[in-house]
Amino acid sequence: MVKPLDRIDRKILRVLLGNARLSNSQVAEMVGLSPSPCWQRIRRLEQDGYITGYVTLLNQRLLGATETVIIEVTLDRHDDEILESFGRAMAAMPEVLEVYLTTGEYDYFIKVAVNGTAGYEEFLRKKLYRVPGIRHSRSTFALRCLKQTHSIAPMVD
Structure with a gap:
């Protein structure tokens, strides 16, 4: 069963949406958690389907698609x-x-x-x-x- 988002979950999602390359320690610090509970929440958010993947965004202009x-x-x-x-x-x-x-x-x-x-x-x-x-x-x-x-x-x- 998918657990509803609480305030900390929403903070984690906002932080990762801004920069998914942050380390777990950086995310934890930004949302006011210690690293272990933060990592557990991120894994749960992935398992529950709130986070569906991580991507690299490319500059299409630099790649020739102007x-x-x-x-x-x-x-x-x-x-x-x-x-x-x-x-x-x-x-x-x-x-x-x-x-x-x-x-x-x-x-x-x-x-x-x-x-x-x-x-x-x-x-x-x-x-x-x-x-x-x-x-x-x-x-x-x-x-x-x-x-x-x-x-x-x-x-x-």
């Missing part, structure tokens, strides 16, 4: 075969950063990283438009990222 493009996609049909096929195709494309099945006018919201407009044209022609079942897409280039987070920060009492 543009972020948001693509809205409508499929021809919505049967299981097409949805699963589309999902597998998106997962296989390294340019695709995020994919959301959505409600509304479009079926999917896709975030991709490409090298300029030429890179985006190549992505469209050689990859996206070769995926079966796409009826329509609409693209928007991001001019600037104003906020980027990967999880919500839990409120601390």
Whole structure:
């Protein structure tokens, strides 16, 4: 059974969200615990599914993907075969950063990283438009990222 979060658990999550590379001793000091109970809480938060993993965030511009493009996609049909096929195709494309099945006018919201407009044209022609079942897409280039987070920060009492 998943234990509800208390104030200390929420503090630990906020600290790790800010910097997951901190040592257990550093986290413990920041949340007012000794290292052993802090380590036990972090392990429990992982086991209970509050912490699902740790990642390294890379600077896509320095890696040659200078543009972020948001693509809205409508499929021809919505049967299981097409949805699963589309999902597998998106997962296989390294340019695709995020994919959301959505409600509304479009079926999917896709975030991709490409090298300029030429890179985006190549992505469209050689990859996206070769995926079966796409009826329509609409693209928007991001001019600037104003906020980027990967999880919500839990409120601390």
